[in-house]
Amino acid sequence: MRIMTVNGKRLWNSLMDMAQTGASIGGGSNRVELTDEDKEGRELFIGWCRQDGFDVSIDAMGNIFARYGEADHDLPPVVVGSHLDTQPRGGRFDGVYGVLAGLELIRTLKENGVKTRRPIDVAVWTNEEGSRFNQPMLGSRFFTGRCTLEEARAFRDAAGISVGEELNRLGYEGTADRAALGVSTYVEVHIEQGPILYQTGQQIGVVLGVNGISGFDINLEGATCHAATTPIPMRRDALLGAARIIDQVHSLGASLEPNGRASSASLRVTPNVHNVVAGTVSMKADVRHRYPDSLREAETKLQDIVHDTARQTGLSVEMTQYGRSEPIQFDLEAAGIVRDVVGHLGYSHVDIMSGAGHDACNLSFFAPTIMIFIPCKDGLSHNEAEWTEPEDAERGCNVLLNSVLKFAN
């Protein structure tokens, strides 16, 4: 296998330049979807593409596609991409890295005069974060036919402004119908947004899918009583029930690792007064898993924990599901190709699941899809202090380049 490498310095410079659009006071970026800052980031990207002679198309949802190869190629393209929008005061790498690694990929191919059998599109998906319009991954959702254009345009922000109005105002109602071309393989590189690679010192994560999640609201009812005057056996202490559930959720989570996890991270105690035994606790707990059957099993175990504990502590309980999504499996063949590339590049790697959702989730319903993770410092993301090392960014981009060459030929 012949190995090519990207220009790591050029990639890094483009990341730092992009971070200047909507630069936030704490060193991050503030390019919330469909704001003027988001537009500024898009124009910077499109300017770079046109400067280098890549054809740019925009679809009705403002998704941007920069093409390497003939504009009217017969074969469905390999699509690489991610997003340029950020959380309010977000980081420099979440999404941006996947887009600019794509740009670095096609710049490298062009520089080296490499011809590929299939064309390559670098995609910028509109509104991945969903922090202003309450539906994340909206551009890729539309692209993959998982919602209509009308539905997508109808989402409104807190001020009542719709996605459609902002697309119009910013000049991003394009006419290209790129989904009609199909996608032969979709590849997204991204910072991990978790601590596994960083803490274990692995350089590349081959992402096999996104864990499914099932989350529950749990309401425990006991009885308030005076802590000074009520003997322990006469209490119905809602906080005791909550504590035992939290401990058992932790044990369940430990038993599900590495393919699943379980968490309980928030609760409210009423009356929450040191001298009054807790009458009510409202809390949340969730289970996550890589495999659909195991997710269902974990849900049953969580329900048993809650109901058994309530019975044992004399509490009444209501437990309602607030959200559920099935696990998403990426393409195993594509994963094998990426693993092979990583081996040839001599990088350390692990197979990994994503906890968070990505545009790749939508694409996985549409085409063979794979993701590649690089480490981020302390696993921190959605934070101005989000950081990855230049060498890690370069390594991820080299994996992308050589994998895409395989997918495209």
Added chain:
Amino acid sequence: MRIMTVNGKRLWNSLMDMAQTGASIGGGSNRVELTDEDKEGRELFIGWCRQDGFDVSIDAMGNIFARYGEADHDLPPVVVGSHLDTQPRGGRFDGVYGVLAGLELIRTLKENGVKTRRPIDVAVWTNEEGSRFNQPMLGSRFFTGRCTLEEARAFRDAAGISVGEELNRLGYEGTADRAALGVSTYVEVHIEQGPILYQTGQQIGVVLGVNGISGFDINLEGATCHAATTPIPMRRDALLGAARIIDQVHSLGASLEPNGRASSASLRVTPNVHNVVAGTVSMKADVRHRYPDSLREAETKLQDIVHDTARQTGLSVEMTQYGRSEPIQFDLEAAGIVRDVVGHLGYSHVDIMSGAGHDACNLSFFAPTIMIFIPCKDGLSHNEAEWTEPEDAERGCNVLLNSVLKFAN
């Protein structure tokens, strides 16, 4: 032993009449210390005493003493009493019952022409609740020399008005020096303000003392991380630590019963977001015990639980004592006399400790002291729905009457 009995109907009527002063909308009473409503309650009581020919004295802190027997008797009196002030929207019985049972006691003695060797004073202590001026049991505190008049008068409410100013405004700066007379025995009857008598169906509690308490603020520090992306073994989950502490505090409490208890009833989680593993938990926990040595042991066990759990869960911890009071022991000889009287009356009874503080705590440093509890519905107190049955009120008053006859002869 010759047994006398009180007029239960008269006692009950006086309770219901007193409840009309400062009557609150939910069926309770609202006679917060040193307000116009408190004064109204005092005047009603003094009016009843004078009507029945009992001599009334008021000391510098507004404590009221209604005497049965010669005003200038040589021997120190038996003092019975409690308080007429209530919590904001408090109940009809807390404190009031002890005062009006005392009045019923001396009315019965007078009616029957009973002469006692020692005089009997019915005391109304100023500001027992401390809900306006932040020092409960203030009148009995002054009386027993545990604070000076200047200190007691200097407490201010939220509006900046002092105890001294209110005593002056309401006309309750008396001149009697009643503490100088001494107290031969102090007896206080009270609703239990807890569930033990009510739930076990016992009619009388012989109160042996007030549990000591030691309370701690506990601050647990872990690290926030994303629940979706952070494997369980990489977490430092402050809520897990808190949960394990709560469960062990419960076990400690169960092991201390019936002479002690332990509680943890309030906590705050940061950031308290379902998707973010808890970085910080601030919580409180306390231990209570009847015996000083056992209280110290329980404190050590609580500290061990907290520090061991923090170490096992990888958290850092700060633990600081926010309050401590030593156990108070009432007079065992007096308890024996009360128990004997209860037996002669044929009432069921248990020995019991008080969880809450009472004026009797201050008096116990000054004279042989005993308390008598009667049941209250569901153990509820400091609440407009506070309730005791007329028969229970009568039984407690009969125990008071016959015990005082023994103490006074």
